[in-house]
Amino acid sequence: MEPTLRDPTDPLIDHAEGQHFLNEAFKVIVEEVLCKGTDATQKVCEWKEPDELAVLLDLELREMGEPRGRLLQRVRDVAKFSVKTSHPRFFNQQFAGVDYHSLAGRFLTEALNTNLFTYEVAPVFVLMENEVLRSLRQLLGWTEGDGIFCPGGSMSNMYAINLARYRLFPEVKSQGLWSVPRLAIFTSPESHYSVRKGAAFLGFGTDSLILVNVDDRGHMIPEDLDEKIELSKSQGVVPLLVSCTSGTTVQGAFDPLDQIADVCGKHKLWMHVDAAWGGSVLFSKQHRSLMKGIDRADSVAWNPHKMLLAGLQCSALLLKDTSQCHGANASYLFQQDKFYDVNLDVGDKSVQCSRKADCLKLWLMWKAIGSNGFEERLFRSVKHTFFYWSVNVCFEFPLCAQPEFVNVCFWFIPPSLRGKEGNADYPSRLAKVAPVIKERMMKKGTLMVGYQPLGDKVNFFRVTVFSPLISHKDLDFFLDEIERLGINL
Amino acid sequence: MEPTLRDPTDPLIDHAEGQHFLNEAFKVIVEEVLCKGTDATQKVCEWKEPDELAVLLDLELREMGEPRGRLLQRVRDVAKFSVKTSHPRFFNQQFAGVDYHSLAGRFLTEALNTNLFTYEVAPVFVLMENEVLRSLRQLLGWTEGDGIFCPGGSMSNMYAINLARYRLFPEVKSQGLWSVPRLAIFTSPESHYSVRKGAAFLGFGTDSLILVNVDDRGHMIPEDLDEKIELSKSQGVVPLLVSCTSGTTVQGAFDPLDQIADVCGKHKLWMHVDAAWGGSVLFSKQHRSLMKGIDRADSVAWNPHKMLLAGLQCSALLLKDTSQCHGANASYLFQQDKFYDVNLDVGDKSVQCSRKADCLKLWLMWKAIGSNGFEERLFRSVKHTFFYWSVNVCFEFPLCAQPEFVNVCFWFIPPSLRGKEGNADYPSRLAKVAPVIKERMMKKGTLMVGYQPLGDKVNFFRVTVFSPLISHKDLDFFLDEIERLGINL
Numbered sequence: 008m009e010p011t012l013r014d015p016t017d018p019l020i021d022h023a024e025g026q027h028f029l030n031e032a033f034k035v036i037v038e039e040v041l042c043k044g045t046d047a048t049q050k051v052c053e054w055k056e057p058d059e060l061a062v063l064l065d066l067e068l069r070e071m072g073e074p075r076g077r078l079l080q081r082v083r084d085v086a087k088f089s090v091k092t093s094h095p096r097f098f099n100q101q102f103a104g105v106d107y108h109s110l111a112g113r114f115l116t117e118a119l120n121t122n123l124f125t126y127e128v129a130p131v132f133v134l135m136e137n138e139v140l141r142s143l144r145q146l147l148g149w150t151e152g153d154g155i156f157c158p159g160g161s162m163s164n165m166y167a168i169n170l171a172r173y174r175l176f177p178e179v180k181s182q183g184l185w186s187v188p189r190l191a192i193f194t195s196p197e198s199h200y201s202v203r204k205g206a207a208f209l210g211f212g213t214d215s216l217i218l219v220n221v222d223d224r225g226h227m228i229p230e231d232l233d234e235k236i237e238l239s240k241s242q243g244v245v246p247l248l249v250s251c252t253s254g255t256t257v258q259g260a261f262d263p264l265d266q267i268a269d270v271c272g273k274h275k276l277w278m279h280v281d282a283a284w285g286g287s288v289l290f291s292k293q294h295r296s297l298m299k300g301i302d303r304a305d306s307v308a309w310n311p312h313k314m315l316l317a318g319l320q321c322s323a324l325l326l327k328d329t330s331q332c333h334g335a336n337a338s339y340l341f342q343q344d345k346f347y348d349v350n351l352d353v354g355d356k357s358v359q360c361s362r363k364a365d366c367l368k369l370w371l372m373w374k375a376i377g378s379n380g381f382e383e384r385l386f387r388s389v390k391h392t393f394f395y396w397s398v399n400v401c402f403e404f405p406l407c408a409q410p411e412f413v414n415v416c417f418w419f420i421p422p423s424l425r426g427k428e429g430n431a432d433y434p435s436r437l438a439k440v441a442p443v444i445k446e447r448m449m450k451k452g453t454l455m456v457g458y459q460p461l462g463d464k465v466n467f468f469r470v471t472v473f474s475p476l477i478s479h480k481d482l483d484f485f486l487d488e489i490e491r492l493g494i495n496l
Numbered sequence: 497m498e499p500t501l502r503d504p505t506d507p508l509i510d511h512a513e514g515q516h517f518l519n520e521a522f523k524v525i526v527e528e529v530l531c532k533g534t535d536a537t538q539k540v541c542e543w544k545e546p547d548e549l550a551v552l553l554d555l556e557l558r559e560m561g562e563p564r565g566r567l568l569q570r571v572r573d574v575a576k577f578s579v580k581t582s583h584p585r586f587f588n589q590q591f592a593g594v595d596y597h598s599l600a601g602r603f604l605t606e607a608l609n610t611n612l613f614t615y616e617v618a619p620v621f622v623l624m625e626n627e628v629l630r631s632l633r634q635l636l637g638w639t640e641g642d643g644i645f646c647p648g649g650s651m652s653n654m655y656a657i658n659l660a661r662y663r664l665f666p667e668v669k670s671q672g673l674w675s676v677p678r679l680a681i682f683t684s685p686e687s688h689y690s691v692r693k694g695a696a697f698l699g700f701g702t703d704s705l706i707l708v709n710v711d712d713r714g715h716m717i718p719e720d721l722d723e724k725i726e727l728s729k730s731q732g733v734v735p736l737l738v739s740c741t742s743g744t745t746v747q748g749a750f751d752p753l754d755q756i757a758d759v760c761g762k763h764k765l766w767m768h769v770d771a772a773w774g775g776s777v778l779f780s781k782q783h784r785s786l787m788k789g790i791d792r793a794d795s796v797a798w799n800p801h802k803m804l805l806a807g808l809q810c811s812a813l814l815l816k817d818t819s820q821c822h823g824a825n826a827s828y829l830f831q832q833d834k835f836y837d838v839n840l841d842v843g844d845k846s847v848q849c850s851r852k853a854d855c856l857k858l859w860l861m862w863k864a865i866g867s868n869g870f871e872e873r874l875f876r877s878v879k880h881t882f883f884y885w886s887v888n889v890c891f892e893f894p895l896c897a898q899p900e901f902v903n904v905c906f907w908f909i910p911p912s913l914r915g916k917e918g919n920a921d922y923p924s925r926l927a928k929v930a931p932v933i934k935e936r937m938m939k940k941g942t943l944m945v946g947y948q949p950l951g952d953k954v955n956f957f958r959v960t961v962f963s964p965l966i967s968h969k970d971l972d973f974f975l976d977e978i979e980r981l982g983i984n985l
Contacts, residue, residue, distance in 0.1 A: 019964035025596030032600035066627040071864040107514030111521035138555040158647035159850040183701025184673040210699020289793040337689040339948040348934035377561040446835035459828035475508035492884025
């Protein structure tokens with residue numbers, strides 16, 4: 008049956024009605040996500056089994072639309088059953104907390120709904136992205152260069168690898184990897200898994216990854232890097248790039264950039280730094296020494312959506328390189344006979360076509376609190392971490408290692424395991440503790456924190472305290488609650 | 497100097513103050529972007545030269561933060577100088593218009609700020625994404641399969657190519673392209689440039705692209721495809737994949753999928769369909785025949801952020817393949833000893849780690865208007881296009897070709913060129929018309945539409961009318977305004 012057309016000359020959407028709905032939805036969002044969702048007396052998550060949740064949400068999409076009241080209830084339900092990542096008891100990941108200036112920037116970005124590819128459709132964002140990238144580069148100690156916001160740090164890391172490949176063998180862009188010798192990418196086993204994914208996606212294959220040894224705190228060992236580069240060369244493989252990490256995901260380790268830069272210089276390798284997590288230390292005069300040598304890098308990935316609270320997604324790739332590696336010169340978009348400087352049409356720097364504007368939220372927050380505000384937040388996070396844990400660590404909560412940054416890795420030793428360290432089954436029993444406590448906390452809804460094994464260390468908790476919303480009371484609750492949840496284990 | 501800490505046990509962010517700012521910012525957004533920004537009597541863009549705009553926006557980021565009033569003015573300025581893509585005179589790109597349900601979904605997504613990688617942090621979004629993808633697959637006529645939302649159609653296309661490579665040569669994931677024979681990707685010269693970018697990024701090189709001839713309406717010619725596959729084989733190259741297009745960017749052409757599927761079947765090639773633009777015809781019983789044969793594809797990219805108004809970014813990749821091509825099994829995120837079904841931890845389907853939830857905005861809009869609502873919108877767009885242009889085309893506005901979909905490609909012939917078609921300099925003079933009119937419309941701020949050359953056709957305008965906010969009055973204005981702007985050329 009042919010759909011019935013209303014007056015075909017009139018719009019199908021009524022603005023007044025639409026804006027009324029948006030207003031109502033906004034109130035629900037503020038109430039459920041920003042008020043209840045940040046209230047320590049409310050749950051951080053409302054755990055439901057998947058089957059049960061699917062029924063509660065009534066997800067099925069149908070032929071007929073629904074009335075406004077029903078839709079507002081849906082907005083409320085989505086909020087209710089979602090995890091409250093801005094809650095003061097959410098420590099599960101390296102995003103947490105809310106900055107209201109950033110959030111306002113995100114709403115504005117969504118409402119403007121434009122595409123960061125040409126100056127004509129995104130004049131403000133083109134100039135703003137340039138300025139934000141310039142300011143981030145300045146923190147690296149670079150006076151020039153380039154950059155782009157990517158949909159996440161994994162993409163930023165991939166861009167860096169692709170750029171390194173293009174610099175060494177520009178013909179690879181047209182002729183592919185078949186036309187060049189086998190290449191090797193060096194990184195540590197504690198680097199982010201996206202380096203591995205990137206090696207596969209970009210056609211190198213994961214065997215192209217050479218894992219460089221780390222010390223017991225998780226830092227890449229420059230001498231081992233040097234040896235492995237030499238070994239690769241002797242095997243006829245061309246060393247391409249070292250992907251260092253500033254702030255590893257689990258331990259928060261900072262690779263020794265200065266010494267790695269020496270090795271890269273000696274062998275003429277592209278030096279990439281995955282500072283997705285740790286980059287924010289550059290705002291702090293006290294802590295920026297963790298990244299000493301960053302000025303010598305060729306490329307840096309830095310995710311302001313993590314520690315800076317810019318909100319997902321906000322990932323900057325900063326480059327010394329200014330080549331047009333990714334260009335494809337699409338003539339329907341990047342016309343060369345435009346009336347303005349077509350260098351402002353930045354879309355050809357990207358492998359995306361549609362690209363969200365991820366700069367405004369960071370820019371607005373930066374304007375609101377200034378570099379000093381970021382410094383204060385960073386300083387406070389690190390100080391909290393060091394101070395709090397130096398006071399509260401005890402035999403019930405032994406650390407896996409002294410924290411270097413805001414990552415704290417620790418076990419909870421339940422009563423039944425205390426003093427049993429010598430027993431043969433101790434590691435296997437300890438390994439089962441964190442998963443059980445995790446299940447209990449999720450079902451109770453009082454806390455969220457992650458766990459994982461690493462190397463020969465069995466399952467331990469990793470907490471990263473960086474949200475400026477966290478008080479000492481929340482940290483006290485954190486340890487007490489883990490103890491309550493695990494006391495009978 | 498050490499930053500001054502306030503009471504170090506208290507949070508740094510005040511919720512009441514933050515929410516007050518957000519409320520004020522929300523009002524500005526509604527007023528500037530959604531009221532003024534959709535009002536036909538207001539400008540669609542407020543053109544400024546880049547240098548002037550940079551000064552007006554005062555982009556520089558400083559040490560000190562700014563007071564609330566100043567920040568609200570910044571929100572207003574960003575809105576004021578941004579292009580109003582929801583304005584009824586914005587025809588510049590294949591995103592335009594606003595759906596308020598979708599926008600509410602986007603605000604909610606931003607406020608929830610979670611990451612679509614595990615069920616534990618994104619229970620609602622994991623289930624919802626599955627359901628939305630299932631519903632989209634249903635429209636393809638598939639009863640099973642997989643899929644993922646990607647940050648844009650370019651990424652979706654790249655995923656498809658990578659999956660095809662993995663299916664044919666699973667060893668490529670570890671050993672890289674050096675371990676496999678040269679591969680070829682077939683597409684038409686009118687396909688999206690992301691296929692070219694993808695070939696370079698994934699390591700194939702752009703020479704791996706074999707361009708299949710199109711007919712004069714821009715459709716891939718299956719017989720030529722067949723011949724080129726045979727030719728590749730005879731040259732020792734392994735044909736990998738055909739990337740067809742449903743709705744080409746410029747002409748809106750739909751490749752003949754059924755016949756291409758025959759060729760793919762004969763040669764056992766992966767059939768990918770880039771339906772980023774045209775996929776939405778599947779909602780319409782009248783028009784879905786444009787994609788006859790889609791049920792035979794291996795993968796489909798479909799961007800609801802285009803015609804469906806879901807808002808940037810919303811790009812679905814739909815797959816028959818259910819292999820775990822992109823998995824890297826990061827043990828800190830995808831623990832196998834979790835208490836719930838770890839198949840719900842969908843992050844390892846992606847090459848991203850952080851991944852925005854792009855499903856909610858589409859889901860909420862779909863709930864609001866139903867499949868019938870999408871059908872009505874689609875039907876109306878196509879009907880408008882065909883009807884309007886059949887009436888209004890004349891010697892001043894000749895079409896480049898009869899429209900097949902909502903893309904209309906046409907020239908404006910200014911008075912000085914009328915009747916001069918035979919002159920030797922006619923094409924070169926006509927080529928200069930669209931850029932001048934474009935400059936004038938941008939500076940006047942009354943209209944935005946794009947132009948480009950294609951093949952031997954010199955610069956022409958391409959308009960795509962699909963926003964449900966567009967009335968016949970807007971279309972009348974559109975042609976009249978182009979004439980006004982170009983009457984003295």
